[in-house]
Every structure is written in C-alpha cells, then in structure tokens.
Amino acid sequence: MSVAAIKKYEFAPADSVDKFHGAQLLYVGWEDHLMFCAPFAFPLPPNMPFAALLEQVLPPVYGYHPDFARVDWAKAEWFKSGKPWRPDASKSLAENGLRHKDVIRFRTPGLTGIAGSCS
Amino acid sequence: MDMQATKKKLNLKEKYRAMTRDLDWNPSYQKLEDIYPYASYEGVKIHDWEKWEDPFRLTMDAYWKYQAEKERKLYAIIDAYAQNNGHLNVTDARYLNAIKILLTGVTPLEYMAHRGFAHAGRQFPGAGPRVACLMQSLDEIRHAQTQIHSLSNYNKFYNGFHEFTHMFERVWFLSVSRSFFDDAVSAGPFEFIVSIGFSFEYVLTNLLFVPFVSGAAYNGDMGTMTFGFSAQSDEARHMTLGLEAIKFILEQDPANVPIVQRWIDKWTWRGYRVLTLVAMMMDYMLPKRIMSWKEAWEVYFEENGGALFKDLARYGIRPPKWLDQIAQDKDHISHQAWCTFYNYALAANFHTWIPSEEEMDWLARKYPNSFDKYYRPRLEYWREQAAQGNRFYNKTLPMLCQTCQIPMLFTEPGDPTKICYREADYKGEKYHFCSDGCKEIFENEPEKYIQAWLPVHQVYQGNCFPEGTDPTAEGFDPLAAVLRYYHLESGRDNLDFEGSEDQRNFAAWRGQATTNA
Amino acid sequence: MSTVFIALQANEDARPIIEAICADNPHAVLNEAPGMVKIDAEGRLVVRRSSIEERLGRAFDLQELQVNLITLSGHIDETEDEFTLSWNA
Numbered sequence: 001m002s003v004a005a006i007k008k009y010e011f012a013p014a015d016s017v018d019k020f021h022g023a024q025l026l027y028v029g030w031e032d033h034l035m036f037c038a039p040f041a042f043p044l045p046p047n048m049p050f051a052a053l054l055e056q057v058l059p060p061v062y063g064y065h066p067d068f069a070r071v072d073w074a075k076a077e078w079f080k081s082g083k084p085w086r087p088d089a090s091k092s093l094a095e096n097g098l099r100h101k102d103v104i105r106f107r108t109p110g111l112t113g114i115a116g117s118c119s
Numbered sequence: 120m121d122m123q124a125t126k127k128k129l130n131l132k133e134k135y136r137a138m139t140r141d142l143d144w145n146p147s148y149q150k151l152e153d154i155y156p157y158a159s160y161e162g163v164k165i166h167d168w169e170k171w172e173d174p175f176r177l178t179m180d181a182y183w184k185y186q187a188e189k190e191r192k193l194y195a196i197i198d199a200y201a202q203n204n205g206h207l208n209v210t211d212a213r214y215l216n217a218i219k220i221l222l223t224g225v226t227p228l229e230y231m232a233h234r235g236f237a238h239a240g241r242q243f244p245g246a247g248p249r250v251a252c253l254m255q256s257l258d259e260i261r262h263a264q265t266q267i268h269s270l271s272n273y274n275k276f277y278n279g280f281h282e283f284t285h286m287f288e289r290v291w292f293l294s295v296s297r298s299f300f301d302d303a304v305s306a307g308p309f310e311f312i313v314s315i316g317f318s319f320e321y322v323l324t325n326l327l328f329v330p331f332v333s334g335a336a337y338n339g340d341m342g343t344m345t346f347g348f349s350a351q352s353d354e355a356r357h358m359t360l361g362l363e364a365i366k367f368i369l370e371q372d373p374a375n376v377p378i379v380q381r382w383i384d385k386w387t388w389r390g391y392r393v394l395t396l397v398a399m400m401m402d403y404m405l406p407k408r409i410m411s412w413k414e415a416w417e418v419y420f421e422e423n424g425g426a427l428f429k430d431l432a433r434y435g436i437r438p439p440k441w442l443d444q445i446a447q448d449k450d451h452i453s454h455q456a457w458c459t460f461y462n463y464a465l466a467a468n469f470h471t472w473i474p475s476e477e478e479m480d481w482l483a484r485k486y487p488n489s490f491d492k493y494y495r496p497r498l499e500y501w502r503e504q505a506a507q508g509n510r511f512y513n514k515t516l517p518m519l520c521q522t523c524q525i526p527m528l529f530t531e532p533g534d535p536t537k538i539c540y541r542e543a544d545y546k547g548e549k550y551h552f553c554s555d556g557c558k559e560i561f562e563n564e565p566e567k568y569i570q571a572w573l574p575v576h577q578v579y580q581g582n583c584f585p586e587g588t589d590p591t592a593e594g595f596d597p598l599a600a601v602l603r604y605y606h607l608e609s610g611r612d613n614l615d616f617e618g619s620e621d622q623r624n625f626a627a628w629r630g631q632a633t634t635n636a
Numbered sequence: 637m638s639t640v641f642i643a644l645q646a647n648e649d650a651r652p653i654i655e656a657i658c659a660d661n662p663h664a665v666l667n668e669a670p671g672m673v674k675i676d677a678e679g680r681l682v683v684r685r686s687s688i689e690e691r692l693g694r695a696f697d698l699q700e701l702q703v704n705l706i707t708l709s710g711h712i713d714e715t716e717d718e719f720t721l722s723w724n725a
Contacts, residue, residue, distance in 0.1 A: 003564045004161045004307060013548050013569040015576045025579070027518040027551065029527075029538055035497055037459040038517035038526035039538060043579040061515045082540060101549040103518070103540060118536035119497035124695035131716055174712035177699065185702040192703070325707055329643060329672070336671030344671050348645050352705040359712050409669060423709050426638030429725045430711075 017100040024100040026093065031107040032118045035065060039103065046094035050087045067111040077107040131176050138178035143246035155244045161307040164372035168245030171367050174359055182254050186261070189349050193265055196345045201272040207632045208339040210406040212625035213616050216469040217404035218270060218343060219279040220396060223468060224296045226266040227287040231300040233259035235311055242308040251360045258353040265349065269342040277621050279468040279612045286468055289583065290605050291574035294524045298571060299393050309368065310382055316361035318386030322424050324354055327397050330415040334405040369434040376435045381563065387439035388556035392523040398453035402482065403474060411485035412453045441556045444532040450489040451535050458497060459528050462513035465598065468607055470616035473502040493535050510615055514598060516575040521550040521568055522557035529553045545569065637679040640710030640721040646673050650704040656687035672706055683719040
C-alpha cells in the first residue's frame with residue numbers, strides 16, 4: 001500500500017548509512033537479561049573486528065549485570081534477525097555479513113538473570 | 120452556580136439548524152472541489168453532508184456561555200490553589216514527576232489537536248462537522264492554556280517543568296507522543312477525525328483524564344484535578360463528535376467501511392502504545408493509588424470499548440486488531456515502562472525511584488501473575504545496588520521501534536521474558552518494530568515512516584548537540600552535550616528522586632508549613 | 637445489553653443532578669471515586685430536566701450539564717426535556 005496524498009509522495013529515508021559519518025548501526029540484544037530494558041544501538045565502523053565488539057564495546061555496557069562476568073563467549077549462541085548465526089571473532093563486522101541496521105542477539109546458556117527472572 | 124436558564128424562542132433542533140446549516144451557503148462562482156481540495160483524495164465517499172447530525176446540538180452562542188462558566192470555575196480554583204501554597208498538600212513530591220510528564224508529553228498534544236481540528240474544520244464540505252470541529256479546535260487550545268496555567272505554579276518551585284515546548288521537540292521519549300500526533304495531523308481530514316476524534320478521544324482518553332485525574336485528586340493535586348475534569352467535560356463532546364463522524368462516514372457508502380476499519384486498527388494501536396506512559400504514571404507515580412492500570416484498562420477499554428465495537432458491528436466494523444496481545448500486555452506494560460525510565464533516568468526531565476516495600480506489595484496484589492515473578496527481583500536488585508551507592512544508570516542508547524519510536528522494550532505476546540523483534544525491508548533499507556501492529560502500520564504507509572525522526576539515530580548522526588559543539592574534540596562527552604541540547608541541567612532535572620533538589624525542597628517547605636521551626 | 641455511563645464532578649452543583657439521575661434510573665449503579673462519581677447503567681440512562689429542576693428549585697437548561705460533566709459513553713439523544721445515553725446492541 002502507499003500513502004494517500006494529493007501529489008507525488010516520495011522521500012529519502014532519514015537514517016541511511018551515509019548520514020552516520022562512516023559508521024553503520026548495529027543493534028545488539030542480550031537474551032534473558034531484561035534489566036537492560038531494550039536492545040542497544042551502536043554506531044560502529046564496518047571494518048571493526050567482531051572481537052572488538054566483545055572485548056571493548058560490550059563490557060562497559062553490560063558490565064553492571066552480575067551475570068556478565070560469567071559470560072563464556074565460546075558458548076554464547078548468536079542470532080541474526082532472530083535466526084541462528086555464527087560470527088567469526090577474527091573477522092570484521094562487514095566480513096561477518098553485518099550491514100547497516102542489522103540486529104543480532106546473544107544467548108548465554110545457564111545465565112538467566114537476577115534470581116532466574118530473566119532480569 | 121447561578122446560571123440563568125432563558126426562555127427559548129426556538130427549540131433545540133430548530134436552533135441547531137439555524138446556527139449551523141443556515142449559516143452555510145452554496146458557492147456560485149467557485150467550484151466546490153477548489154474550495155475543499157482535500158475532501159476526496161483519501162477515498163472516502165460522502166453523498167449527503169446534510170445527514171450529519173451533532174447529537175449535542177450545541178451552537179456557538181451556547182458554547183461560549185458554558186465554556187465561560189467552566190473557565191470562571193477553573194481559574195477561581197487554580198488561583199486559590201496557588202495562593203494557598205496548595206503544592207505542599209500533595210501526598211509526596213515524587214507525585215510531581217507524573218505531572219512533569221503530563222506537561223511535556225500531553226499538553227503540547229492539546230495544541231496540536233487545536234491545529235488539527237482547525238484544519239479539518241476548514242476542509243470538510245459539510246456545515247455540521249465544520250461547526251463541531253471549530254468548537255473542538257477552540258476546546259483544545261483551551262486545554263493547552265489551562266494546563267500551562269495550572270502547571271506554571273509548579274514550575275515556580277520544582278525542576279523539569281521549564282521549557283516544555285523546547286523539550287517536546289527534542290527529548291527522546293517525547294518523540295513518542297509527538298510523532299503520534301505528527302502522523303495524525305499530516306493525514307487527510309477524514310483520517311484525522313477518525314484517528315483523534317474517534318480512536319484517541321472515544322476509545323482512549325478516558326484512561327488519562329478519568330482514573331489518572333481522579334488519582335491526582337486523591338493525591339491532593341487540586342490544580343490537575345480541576346483542569347483534568349474540565350478538559351474531559353469537553354472530551355465528552357469530542358467523543359460524541361468522534362462517534363458521530365464514524366457513524367456518518369460508514370452510513371454514507373459501503374466502500375468507506377474497509378478504509379475506516381484500517382484507520383481504527385492503526386489508531387487504536389498507535390494510541391495504545393502512547394498510553395504506555397499513562398500506565399506507568401498510574402501504577403508507579405501516584406503515591407496514593409485508587410486503581411491499577413490494569414483495572415482502569417478493564418473498565419475503560421475492555422468494557423466500554425467492547426460495548427462500542429459491539430454497537431458498530433452493524434456497520435460491518437470489527438473490533439481493532441491485535442486485541443489478544445493487548446489483553447496479555449496489561450499485566451506488563453506499566454512495569455516494563457517504569458524499568459525503562461529507571462534505566463534512562465540520566466536523560467529525562469523527571470525523577471524515577473524504586474517503589475517502597477508497601478508499594479511493591481500493592482503491585483504484587485494487583486498483578487498476581489506478573490509482578491513478583493518478573494519485575495520484583497529486578498527492582499529489588501536495583502534497590503540493593505543503590506543502597507551501596509551503585510544506582511543503575513544505563514548510558515547506552517536503545518534500539519527504537521520505527522513506528523511508535525518507543526525503545527524496543529515490549530515482550531513477545533505470551534512470553535514476558537523475550538523482547539519482541541519484528542523487521543521489514545523497504546527499498547534496500549532495514550526497519551525494526553516492537554510489534555506486529557507497528558510493523559503492519561509501517562508496511563501500509565512506508566513512505567511516511569521512513570522519514571521518522573528517531574532520537575537515537577539523530578544523536579548518532581550528530582544532530583542533537585548545541586550549535587557550535589565539536590564532537591571530535593578531545594574528551595567530548597556526548598551525553599552532556601545532548602542534555603545541553605535538551606536544556607536539561609544534569610544533577611538537577613534528571614537522576615533518581617532520592618537525593619534530588621525537589622525532594623529536599625519539598626521536605627523543607629512542608630516542614631515550614633506544618634511547624635514553627 | 638452493554639453498559640452506558642456518565643461521570644460527574646463530585647461537587648455541590650452536581651449533587652442534585654446525581655440525585656435526579658439515580659431517582660430516574662433505578663437500574664443505575666453509583667460508583668464514587670476521589671473527586672468524581674460514575675453512574676453505570678445497563679442499556680440506557682436518562683437525565684430528566686424536570687427531575688433536576690424539582691431538586692434545584694429553579695429552571696435548568698440540560699446543556700448546563702456540560703459544566704460539571706466529566707465523561708460519558710453511548711449514543712446521545714438530547715432534547716429540551718431529556719438527555720439520553722444508549723447502545724444499540
């Protein structure tokens with residue numbers, strides 16, 4: 001369907017990748033840890049290694065949670081757009097197939113939040 | 120009250136006719152479609168505007184008479200309330216934070232409604248709806264003004280009430296209510312009147328202006344009680360206009376039914392999402408509580424909305440979509456919203472806090488299926504950490520829904536432990552949504568929503584810093600720059616209620632009001 | 637039959653109106669809340685000018701209801717003498 005309008009109705013998207021100064025947006029969610037009320041949005045360089053996401057970007061973000069210190073990245077299960085997905089930590093975001101505004105989630109088996117409440 | 124009931128020269132129906140239809144005329148040297156250029160492009164077919172009948176049969180002379188009386192009453196009360204330092208009679212200064220949300224998130228919508236109805240009133244070719252829209256347009260600017268006047272008294276004493284129009288156009292969570300109304304006023308006149316007049320006014324505003332405002336009265340806020348009930352008495356007329364508009368459009372042509380149905384689905388969902396704020400205000404921000412959000416929802420939406428949609432079934436209209444999910448959500452959304460604002464208390468113009476033990480017990484009684492299981496452990500953990508000086512402040516920006524612009528905080532229907540993710544591709548770009556409702560609304564009109572001013576993305580694009588800011592400078596603190604752009608003073612307008620200037624001032628002033636110390 | 641309702645401010649102006657509504661609608665249920673009363677009635681609820689005038693001791697124009705009204709639901713039919721709320725289903 002399209003917008004009912006009195007004349008041609010066409011606009012450029014407000015959030016195309018060219019507007020982010022060389023970065024692309026990546027959304028990240030941690031399953032079963034809703035103390036962080038929503039997934040996060042990060043502007044990241046596409047050539048950043050995936051390992052840097054795990055080692056530099058995420059720790060200050062999730063570190064407040066007592067479960068985070070117990071995360072074993074080797075056992076983490078990853079999902080991209082909800083489907084199982086396997087990242088290669090030595091490759092860049094782009095080489096891992098991550099495009100602007102992709103959403104990934106990770107599940108950390110055995111870790112289910114504060115008192116098992118998925119908080 | 121000492122009103123004079125004057126002897127009538129015309130009966131009500133005759134007078135209504137004289138003061139609406141008889142003021143209209145048929146143009147002779149301009150074409151109708153040139154005078155009303157927006158009357159047909161939405162696809163709604165109207166054959167006979169004469170069939171429109173305002174059940175209130177209110178005419179402009181009577182309108183002025185009764186509105187003037189309402190204004191006299193209202194201003195007498197808010198003046199007395201201010202003169203008598205009534206603000207010190209509210210139960211607890213935490214309460215005022217709900218009113219900050221009202222001023223920054225709702226009052227500007229009243230002004231938008233004023234403009235929207237002025238526009239719709241100009242565009243309808245029928246005299247009946249034109250007069251009704253004119254009155255509603257005047258009502259709405261009255262609501263904006265009375266709310267600003269009532270709440271300006273709080274602005275003299277408490278933080279976060281300042282520059283609400285500036286904040287409305289910038290602060291992240293206010294984009295939710297702002298974009299809702301932008302969506303409505305940028306639609307055609309028929310969609311506008313269905314969106315605001317019917318879906319918002321008839322189906323949803325009772326939840327804000329009846330149980331919440333009764334709660335304001337219960338918490339000693341005479342100012343809010345007065346403007347709230349005074350506004351809602353106009354809403355009674357607006358709801359009648361909304362219902363009449365729906366009936367009229369549906370009766371005019373069967374081809375209008377599917378168009379109206381899509382608008383009912385869209386606008387019930389859009390309005391329901393905005394009401395998440397009210398859910399949180401009722402369950403967490405009223406120190407003395409009269410009913411839970413869930414109970415209010417059952418009375419004003421399920422019962423009353425149910426009666427309404429049963430009545431409209433004869434036109435071929437079914438209840439709005441996604442009601443199953445809405446029914447499950449009522450156990451959760453107030454808690455999820457409060458946790459979100461607790462997360463992002465650094466970047467809001469109001470304070471948040473952990474509810475007291477007694478309040479948590481109340482929440483557990485009202486939400487036996489959800490509170491203790493999913494939300495209490497979270498709140499207790501935060502309380503424990505705050506007691507050790509480690510209050511949780513989330514400093515990373517959240518992913519937002521492209522349609523409702525709310526952080527992706529809502530959970531899967533049927534599973535409150537899983538965030539609900541939906542996505543769509545449009546012209547090579549990816550878009551994300553919090554729900555099936557928001558996704559379908561996007562897919563019906565993608566060109567509209569790809570323009571969304573999403574606060575998180577705008578910050579990352581560098582558009583939310585004060586002019587002259589250099590984000591590449593060494594030691595650049597983006598959050599501090601964003602707060603300056605919002606005109607919020609960090610440490611004063613934001614953060615936890617515990618330790619806030621509002622808390623200290625209220626305690627000191629109340630002490631002066633009740634002792635000679 | 638669905639329920640219609642009318643809510644009025646709990647003040648002196650509204651008291652005779654509330655009394656009149658309750659007297660004219662024996663099936664109605666009065667719910668009191670802080671600052672307001674909500675009157676629920678199955679199917680239909682009528683507000684009668686004559687009943688209000690009897691209690692008020694003066695002429696009353698039904699449109700004066702606007703001043704102390706908070707909200708309502710149902711289809712409205714208004715004449716000089718009666719203000720009626722109803723659902724068709």
